[in-house]
Amino acid sequence: MKDTVVFSGSAHRALAADICSYLGVELSAADITRFSNDCLQVQLQANCRQRDVYIVQPLVPPTQEALMEMLLMLDAARGASAAQITAVIPHYAYARSDKKDASRISIGGRLVADMLVAAGADRVLTMTLHAPQVHGFFSVPVDHLTALGVLADHFRGQDLTDAVVVSPDFGNAKTANQFARLLGLPVAAGSKRRLGDDTVVIDQIVGDVHGKRAIILDDEIATGGSIIELLHKLEEEGCSEAAVATTHGLFVGKAVERLRGNRMVSEVVTTDTVPSPADWPELTVLSVAELFAEAMRRIHGGESVSSLFDGVDPTHASPRPRKTTV
Numbered sequence: 001m002k003d004t005v006v007f008s009g010s011a012h013r014a015l016a017a018d019i020c021s022y023l024g025v026e027l028s029a030a031d032i033t034r035f036s037n038d039c040l041q042v043q044l045q046a047n048c049r050q051r052d053v054y055i056v057q058p059l060v061p062p063t064q065e066a067l068m069e070m071l072l073m074l075d076a077a078r079g080a081s082a083a084q085i086t087a088v089i090p091h092y093a094y095a096r097s098d099k100k101d102a103s104r105i106s107i108g109g110r111l112v113a114d115m116l117v118a119a120g121a122d123r124v125l126t127m128t129l130h131a132p133q134v135h136g137f138f139s140v141p142v143d144h145l146t147a148l149g150v151l152a153d154h155f156r157g158q159d160l161t162d163a164v165v166v167s168p169d170f171g172n173a174k175t176a177n178q179f180a181r182l183l184g185l186p187v188a189a190g191s192k193r194r195l196g197d198d199t200v201v202i203d204q205i206v207g208d209v210h211g212k213r214a215i216i217l218d219d220e221i222a223t224g225g226s227i228i229e230l231l232h233k234l235e236e237e238g239c240s241e242a243a244v245a246t247t248h249g250l251f252v253g254k255a256v257e258r259l260r261g262n263r264m265v266s267e268v269v270t271t272d273t274v275p276s277p278a279d280w281p282e283l284t285v286l287s288v289a290e291l292f293a294e295a296m297r298r299i300h301g302g303e304s305v306s307s308l309f310d311g312v313d314p315t316h317a318s319p320r321p322r323k324t325t326v
Helices: 013-023 063-079 108-119 132-137 148-156 170-183 225-236 255-260 289-301
Strands: 004-008 030-034 040-044 052-056 084-089 123-127 142-145 163-167 187-196 199-206 213-221 241-249 265-271 284-286
Touching (some): 013 289, 030 063, 052 289, 132 142, 148 284, 170 213, 199 225
Parallel strands (some): 123 142, 213 241, 241 265, 265 284
């Protein structure tokens, strides 16, 4: 990793430090200050000239602060003559704003992508976008990682007799199906209708869950409203208990209270793409730092990043050569 410089915003320095530990490089300092008029200023404290620069910053609450820090750091690196700048965004919050589903509504996912590129990002490294089409919003290369393998490894160490993977909705069913294949389990999905940001209705469960232990897989858990509604429906359908697994465990609002106190929940598993709640010691947090570090090493060395997921997730894996018949 010669001529590599890694910086971190204030959103998740612990993850950035862990990534640097795997890379064997020092996490370079960045001075982030706030003026009396509430404007932010960033000064990078390491030489960036003709170097491969990586800026680690998940977009987590306060999301607008995290985003502005990232934009300023990208601009600073570009102004410091960096050879290549990669925005490492473990959680891209604006991926949920991916379509025009109402009159006069903004498409935040595309707008923020444009802002990142305009600020100086030559490449983006992220994980588990809420909607795959957000990948296409960027005009620069995007390396899209997945935590399916990390989550599957956790559950492989358990007794999976009578277990079933459950997706909260049909939109996530394809990912849940791949996760189920990794574990050798059947899959089910909820028929979900969203009435508001924190209000959903699940009309039915498609698939057999009666008398089984559910492993609920979702890409992101914010307030936990969808998961709680799904747990109620699973209990009605005769499901005995449920483990909850997610890549991005934001757990905002009453999410911790809702999930910790639910009698159906046997465990909650997440990754460290975002900071974990300090008041939830029972939460299982799996690290994706090594995965990000390996992806960054491959980007720096001009190697394939997609081959990381061969046998894990065909959406992210490198294409297989086709066999030709003579």
